[in-house]
Amino acid sequence: MAGRRVLITGVSRFLGLRLAKRLEQDDEVELVVGVDLEEPPLPIKKLDFVRVDIRNPLIARVLETTKVDTLVHTNIFSSPGRLGGRSQMKENNVIGTMQLLAAAQRAERLERVVMKSSTAVYGSGAGEPSLLPEDHASRQVELSGYGKDCAEAEQYARDYGRRRPEVDLVILRTQNVVGPTVSTSMTDYLSLPMMPTALGFDPRLQFLHEQDAVEALYTALKSESTGIYNIAGDGVVYLSQAIRMLGKVEVPILLPAAQTAASLLRRFGVIDFPTDQLKLMLFGRIVDTRRVKERLGFTPRYSTTETLTDFRDHRGRDELPEPNLRPTWERELFEYLRQRNEQRQTV
Amino acid sequence: MADAEIIRLDSRTRAGRTGPSRAGARVRCRATTSSGRPCRNYATAGTGYCSVHTPSVGATSRSVEAAPESPAATPRNREEETGIENFLRRRLTGNYPIDDFGYDPELYREVLLPLTRLLYERYFRVRTLGVERIPDTGPALVVGNHSGTVALDAVIAQYAVATEHPNRRVIRNIGADLVYQLPVIGPLARKGGAAVATEEDAQELLRRGELVGVYPEGYKGVGKGWRERYKLQRFGRGGFMETALRTRVPIIPVAIVGAEEAFPMIGNAKWLARTLGTPYFPITPTFPWLGPLGLLPLPSKWIIEFGSPIPVDDYPEDAAEDAMLVFDLADRVRDTIQQMLYSLLQQRKGAFF
Numbered sequence: 239m240a241g242r243r244v245l246i247t248g249v250s251r252f253l254g255l256r257l258a259k260r261l262e263q264d265d266e267v268e269l270v271v272g273v274d275l276e277e278p279p280l281p282i283k284k285l286d287f288v289r290v291d292i293r294n295p296l297i298a299r300v301l302e303t304t305k306v307d308t309l310v311h312t313n314i315f316s317s318p319g320r321l322g323g324r325s326q327m328k329e330n331n332v333i334g335t336m337q338l339l340a341a342a343q344r345a346e347r348l349e350r351v352v353m354k355s356s357t358a359v360y361g362s363g364a365g366e367p368s369l370l371p372e373d374h375a376s377r378q379v380e381l382s383g384y385g386k387d388c389a390e391a392e393q394y395a396r397d398y399g400r401r402r403p404e405v406d407l408v409i410l411r412t413q414n415v416v417g418p419t420v421s422t423s424m425t426d427y428l429s430l431p432m433m434p435t436a437l438g439f440d441p442r443l444q445f446l447h448e449q450d451a452v453e454a455l456y457t458a459l460k461s462e463s464t465g466i467y468n469i470a471g472d473g474v475v476y477l478s479q480a481i482r483m484l485g486k487v488e489v490p491i492l493l494p495a496a497q498t499a500a501s502l503l504r505r506f507g508v509i510d511f512p513t514d515q516l517k518l519m520l521f522g523r524i525v526d527t528r529r530v531k532e533r534l535g536f537t538p539r540y541s542t543t544e545t546l547t548d549f550r551d552h553r554g555r556d557e558l559p560e561p562n563l564r565p566t567w568e569r570e571l572f573e574y575l576r577q578r579n580e581q582r583q584t585v
Numbered sequence: 586m587a588d589a590e591i592i593r594l595d596s597r598t599r600a601g602r603t604g605p606s607r608a609g610a611r612v613r614c615r616a617t618t619s620s621g622r623p624c625r626n627y628a629t630a631g632t633g634y635c636s637v638h639t640p641s642v643g644a645t646s647r648s649v650e651a652a653p654e655s656p657a658a659t660p661r662n663r664e665e666e667t668g669i670e671n672f673l674r675r676r677l678t679g680n681y682p683i684d685d686f687g688y689d690p691e692l693y694r695e696v697l698l699p700l701t702r703l704l705y706e707r708y709f710r711v712r713t714l715g716v717e718r719i720p721d722t723g724p725a726l727v728v729g730n731h732s733g734t735v736a737l738d739a740v741i742a743q744y745a746v747a748t749e750h751p752n753r754r755v756i757r758n759i760g761a762d763l764v765y766q767l768p769v770i771g772p773l774a775r776k777g778g779a780a781v782a783t784e785e786d787a788q789e790l791l792r793r794g795e796l797v798g799v800y801p802e803g804y805k806g807v808g809k810g811w812r813e814r815y816k817l818q819r820f821g822r823g824g825f826m827e828t829a830l831r832t833r834v835p836i837i838p839v840a841i842v843g844a845e846e847a848f849p850m851i852g853n854a855k856w857l858a859r860t861l862g863t864p865y866f867p868i869t870p871t872f873p874w875l876g877p878l879g880l881l882p883l884p885s886k887w888i889i890e891f892g893s894p895i896p897v898d899d900y901p902e903d904a905a906e907d908a909m910l911v912f913d914l915a916d917r918v919r920d921t922i923q924q925m926l927y928s929l930l931q932q933r934k935g936a937f938f
Contacts (some may be wrong), residue, residue, distance in 0.1 A: 364771065367783045367785035367786050369786075439768055439771065442687045482677060482679030
């Protein structure tokens with residue numbers, strides 16, 4: 239399919255921008271139309287930027303006049319921070335997707351729709367399967383916040399798919415995106431020198447490297463497959479293990495206090511950690527990624543631990559805690575181990 | 586066993602443990618593992634080494650010592666590994682592998698097993714029978730009776746196989762969601778190889794060739810009163826049987842005797858359970874009267890018997906869809922375990938000696 243014309247929503251945000259950049263080098267793509275409220279921070283070849291809210295009916299005109307054949311929807315926010323409140327966030331995520339897809343229903347030339355959703359749609363719970371497959375629908379977990387938004391947005395996408403069966407629809411559920419340059423509530427959390435955790439809980443976590451996230455969107459755009467796919471790095475880490483790997487200090491907090499701590503951190507702007515994600519910090523959420531490997535042929539380059547070490551090597555260094563923040567016993571133990579090692583080498 | 590032959594200081598021969606499944610004291614392998622600890626596998630007859638460390642003709646002793654103890658050992662630790670120091674270093678830097686379900690082989694072998702050993706050998710003085718009936722490799726579903734208020738029986742059965750089976754396989758127990766709601770216990774269960782009681786988890790583990798442990802009685806088993814001891818409760822909804830038929834893996838029945846007496850539940854404070862949101866609130870001769878001390882199990886004597894594998898290959902592909910067949914087969918497994926329990930109870934001399 240030569241001369242493709244792609245419209246990207248949320249083009250000034252991390253994934254949208256990177257995808258547009260990635261499409262620069264693709265000769266099959268003739269034009270990229272970027273839609274966002276702010277201008278993209280760097281110039282991109284082939285990009286026509288249109289400042290329009292996806293909730294505005296004007297978006298239908300944009301879709302029509304630019305004659306795009308592919309729509310990539312990356313404009314679902316995971317935290318309310320920049321939008322000024324949860325209700326604004328929901329307005330953008332749910333109503334925005336609804337309006338955008340309503341407009342897309344009229345766009346005759348559209349052949350392919352790729353939507354970036356999130357693994358947050360699974361929620362988190364103690365009784366959930368250890369590896370969540372795409373078709374798992376939980377009866378126990380109650381969704382709120384971001385996860386609920388994503389689930390509702392996906393529902394609109396599926397409705398759209400039913401009304402326009404000739405349009406290929408792909409939904410990507412990305413795991414927590416972490417990397418050297420991306421900024422999410424998870425990277426904010428991982429950047430804290432002392433990381434609060436819920437006392438007695440140690441969730442398994444799974445990360446997706448920022449480059450793999452972009453590559454997954456790109457693969458979905460280029461492929462002919464349709465359907466819903468989990469996207470995540472291979473392997474899992476325990477939160478306690480991740481903290482160790484980053485060289486941070488763990489601060490376990492008693493559960494009722496943890497809720498308060500999370501909202502305090504948010505209020506003072508230290509991290510933008512949505513309280514509805516707190517369950518993630520208790521039970522974790524790991525997805526099964528076999529389907530995307532088999533059907534889309536996409537395998538992430540970075541595993542979960544490689545993502546974490548890449549993050550540490552690029553970002554963690556200047557954020558490492560002062561050595562004297564570590565407990566004394568631990569410093570002494572490390573010193574002892576180091577000395578023993580030297581002794582052995584000299585013997 | 587006073588006749589245990591001492592071969593070298595570091596090759597620990599384990600004397601003093603007796604049991605019909607161990608006809609004589611078996612000698613441990615003489616080799617040192619890559620992590621610098623003495624190898625804990627049993628030696629094969631006549632060689633003094635286990636099958637992993639048997640020196641092949643022409644091989645240098647260096648290559649024997651470098652043989653990996655388990656596939657989980659990370660190649661990253663190139664520097665000389667000396668036991669506890671490197672263990673601590675790996676733990677403190679997060680440099681250890683876990684599987685997708687959260688099983689942490691290093692923590693399990695180095696910390697959790699040694700802790701359980703006290704309970705297993707000294708406290709409950711467990712006698713394990715028929716562990717060799719568990720296949721050396723490949724998936725199987727271990728189905729057992731559940732009793733004793735707290736699910737200690739699953740942990741003890743897991744220890745029995747992890748230490749007495751020739752391949753030292755680790756049973757991946759399937760635990761109800763309540764386990765994972767608990768602080769400390771939940772993460773610890775996962776690190777010890779447990780997974781969540783869902784069809785997805787059981788099937789995936791079996792697909793990966795693991796030994797999966799299920800206790801189909803669930804809360805009904807652990808939370809039943811003293812009067813109903815060793816009486817098997819309803820086997821859930823037969824989900825385990827469906828899983829076995831779908832994945833076509835054999836079922837290994839296991840009967841555990843002794844857990845009932847460890848925590849004899851003489852009463853159930855239902856109103857308290859309702860308030861706390863738990864399936865039951867046990868009252869034992871010591872709990873809650875003695876406070877936290879009452880959580881200590883009574884030192885009953887345990888017997889664990891693994892039965893012969895029950896194959897399911899003969900049933901048609903879609904047998905799992907036939908509800909009547911599933912119930913019927915589940916009942917047959919239940920009867921097998923019940924019979925095993927009765928015969929073990931007849932054999933034992935007393936609950937505590």
